[in-house]
Amino acid sequence: MQFMPITDSIFLLLETREHPMHVGGLQLFKKPEGAGEDYVQNLYRELIDTAEVRPLFTKRPAAPVNSLGQWMWTRDSHLDLDYHVRRSALPNPGRIRELLELTSRWHSTLLDRHRPLWETHFVEGLSDGRFAVYTKVHHAVLDGISALRHMTTALTEDPDARDCPAPWAMPAERRKPTSADPLAFARTAGRTVADLASFPRAAVKTANQAFREQRLTLPMQAPKTMLNVPIGGARRFAAQSWPMETFRAIKKASGTTVNDVVLAMCAGALRDYLIEQRALPDAPLTAMVPVTLRQPAAAERGGNAIGAILCDLATNEPDPARRLERIARSMADGKQLFSGLSPAEILLLSAMNVSPLALSPVPGMTNYMPPPFNLVISNVPGPRNTMYWNGAELDGVYPASLLLDGQALNITLTNRAEEIDFGIIGCRHSVPHLQRLLLHLDTALTELDCATR
Template identity: 70%
Template sequence: MPMMPVTDSMFLLVETREHPMHVGGLQLFRKPEGAGPDYLSTLRHDLLENSNVRSIFRRRPAKPVNTLGHVAWSDDSELDLDYHFRHSALPQPGRIRELLELTSRWHSTLLDRHRPLWEIHLVEGLQDGRFAMYSKIHHALLDGVSALRHLQNTLSEDPDARDCPPPWGSRAPQRARPARNPRSLFSTAGSSLSQLAGLAPAAARVANEAVREQRLTLPLQAPKTMLNVPIGGARRFAAQSWPLERVRAIATASGASRNDVVLAMCSGALRDYLIEQRALPDAPLIAMVPVSLRGKSDAREASGNNIGALLCNLGTDQSDPAARLAVIQRSMRDGKRIFKELTPLQTLLLSGVNVAALGASPIPGFVGHTPPPFNVVISNVPGPRKQMYWNGAQLDGVYPASVLLDGQALNITLTSNGDNLDFGITGCRRSVPHLQRILTHLDTALSELEAATK
C-alpha cells in the first residue's frame, strides 16, 4: 500500500462536490483516409483488447476511502476498462457548440473514488467528420504537465503508424521501481536540511525584493473581483486555437517571451470582459502562473505533481496594450529571477506561500470576507511541437480543462500544438456569465498587441 506524497494527497483532501479536483483535456482528431462508418466502434473495441495499462491508471484510493483513501493508494487488479473508456455521440447538429456543452457537463462531475480516478470519452457525431476525445484524471495522480507529457507519449509523428498505445497505455515497458537504499535516504535528508537552513537568507532576499525594491508580486495584493467569489460545482468550458507564429512575431518585435505575450493576450481579454460586465477594478489583476519544477532532462514518464507558483501583475489598469505587456514582462522577469536563485525546496515553499490562502477557502465566509491571494490562474503547458497522429488520425486540437477552487472562478490553460496555441477556458457556470465571450476578447487582444508592436 504505497503512501501518497503530501502534494498529491491534498488534492483529495480538499475535493468536494463544488470543487472537483481533476484535470482534463479535449482532443480533436481527423479520421484517417478511408475510415468507414464503424471506424470509432472498431477503434474502441481494438483498444479495449490492449492489456498494457500504466500502473498509475490502476491506482485508486485505499479502502476505506474516507480515511486511508486520503493518504494511501491501492492497485485495482481487476480494472474495468469498459467502465473507464466510454463511447458517446453528440446531439445534432453536431457543432463544436454541442461538443463544448457536453465537455462542460463531463468536467463538472466527480470521479468515483472506489475505482481508479480517470475517465476517457470517445465522441463521434461532429458534423465536419472529425471525432473527439475528452479525458479527465484526478490531480492527485497527474498535474497538467504530466498529463500533456503522457498524451505525447501515446502519439506518433508518422501518419502511417498504427502501433500507438491507448490513452491508458505506454510505449515503455512497465518496470518496478528500484528500492531506495538507506544511504540515499540519509543523503536526501541531509540535502533537505541544508536547503531548510538556507530559508532565512532566502526569505530575506524575497522580502527585500518585495518591500524595499517593490519588484516582486506577493499574495493578497490582488483586488476583489467578480471572479473571486464562492463557486458551485457546475462548469462551462470554451476552447479555441490561434497561430503560434502570430505570438512569436509579437515576442520578437517587443523583446518579450512568448509566454509574456500570451499573458498579455489574457490580460487584454480579461480587461475587456470585466469592462463588458461593468466589473473592472482600479487595481491591476494578479495571475497565478504555474511553473514546472521538472528538469528538462527528465525523460521519464511523468506522474504526480511537481509545480511551483509565480504571481504576475497583469497590468489591467493600463489601457495601452504595449504598456500592459511591459508590466507583465517586468513582473515575470523579477519572479523568475527569484525562483532561479532558490533551491528546489525553497522554491516549493515560496510557491506554498503564494497559494497558502487557498487552503482556508473551505472555511465558511472566508472567501467572501478576505482579499483573494490572486485573481485568476493562467497556465502555459508545453505540448507537441510537430504535427502528431494517433493510429493514423491527425491531431487537430489539444484543449486543456483545469481545476477551479473556491474564490477562483476562472482558469485559462493553453498548450502548444504544432503550429498553433490551443486555449482551454474553464469557468464556474454560475459565477462567470457568457464565458465564450472571453475567446472573442482574446482574439481582439492579440490583434491589438500586433498593432502596438509593429
C-alpha cells in the same frame, strides 16, 4: 501500499462536490483518408483490449473516505477498462458547441475514489467528420503538464503508423515485473523532511526582494473582483486556437517572450470582459502562473512538481503595448526570485503564494478575505510538430483545469505545431457569457499585433 506525498494528498483533502480536483483535456482528431464509419469504434475496441496498463493508471487512494486513504496509494488489481474508457455520440447538429457543452458536464462531475482516478471518453458525431477524445485525471495523480506528456507519448509524427498505444498502456519495452522497494516509504518521507528544512533560505530571499526592491508581486495584493467569489460544482468550458505566427511576430517586435504575449492577450481580454460586465477594478488583476519543476523523464512517476509566479496583469493600463511591458517586467522579477533555489525550495516558496486558498473552505472566508490572486493562467508545453494517433491527425488540444473557491475562472493553453490552443474553465453560475472571452481574446491579440508594429 505506497506513501502519498503531501503535494498529492492536498488535492484529495481539498476536494468537495463544488470543487472537483481533476484536470483534463479535449483533443480533436481528423480521421485518416479513406476511414470508414466504424473507424472510431474499431480504434476504441483495440485500445480497450490493452493487455497491460501503466501502474500510474491503476493506483487509487487506499480508502475512499477522508481518513488514511488520503495518505496512501494502493493498486487496483482488477482494472475495469470498460468503465474508465467510454464511447459517446453528440446530439444533432453535432457542432463544436454541442461538444463543448458535453465536455462542460463531464468536467463538472467527481471521479469515483473507489477506482483509479481517471476517465477517457471517445466522442463521435461531429458534423465535420472529426472525432474527439476527452480525458480527465485527478490532480493527485498527475499535474496538467505531466498529463499532456502522457498523452503525447502515444502520438507519432508518422501518419502511416497504425500501432500507436493507448495513453494508459504500458510501453512494450517496459513490460517486465518490478519488485517492491521496502525502503521507498522511508526515502520519500526523508525527502519531505529535507524539503521542509530548506524552506527558510527561500523565505529570506523572498523577503529581501519584496521589501528592499519593492517590485515583487505578492499574494493578497489582488483586488476583489466578480471572479473571486464562492463557486458551485457546475462548469462551463470554452476553447479556441490561434496561429503561433502571430505570437512570434509580437514577441520579436516587443523583445518579450511568447508567454509574455499570451499573458498580455489574456489581460486585454479580461479587461474588456470586466468592462462589459461593469466590474473592472481600479487596481490591476494578478494572475498565478504555474511553472514546471519536473524533468520530462520524471513524468511517469506522476504526482505534482509545479511552482507559482504571481504576475501583475496591468489591467488598469489601457494601452496594449505598455500593458505588455509591465507584464514582461513582472514575469522577469518572478523568475529572478527563483534563480539559485532548488526545486524543493521553489515548491515551498510557491506554496506561500497559494496557501491562503486553504482557508477558502471556511464559511465566509471567500466573501471577506482578499484573494491571493485573481485567476490562474497556465501555459503547458505541447508537441511542436504535427502529430498522429493511428493515422488520425491531432487537430486540437484544449486543456481543462480545475477551480477553487474564490477562483471562478481558469485559462490554460498549450502549443500544437503552429497553433496555440486555449481552454477556458469557468464556474457556470459566477462567470456569465463565458464564450465571450474568446471574442475578447481575439480582439486583444489583434490590438497587441497593431500596437507593436
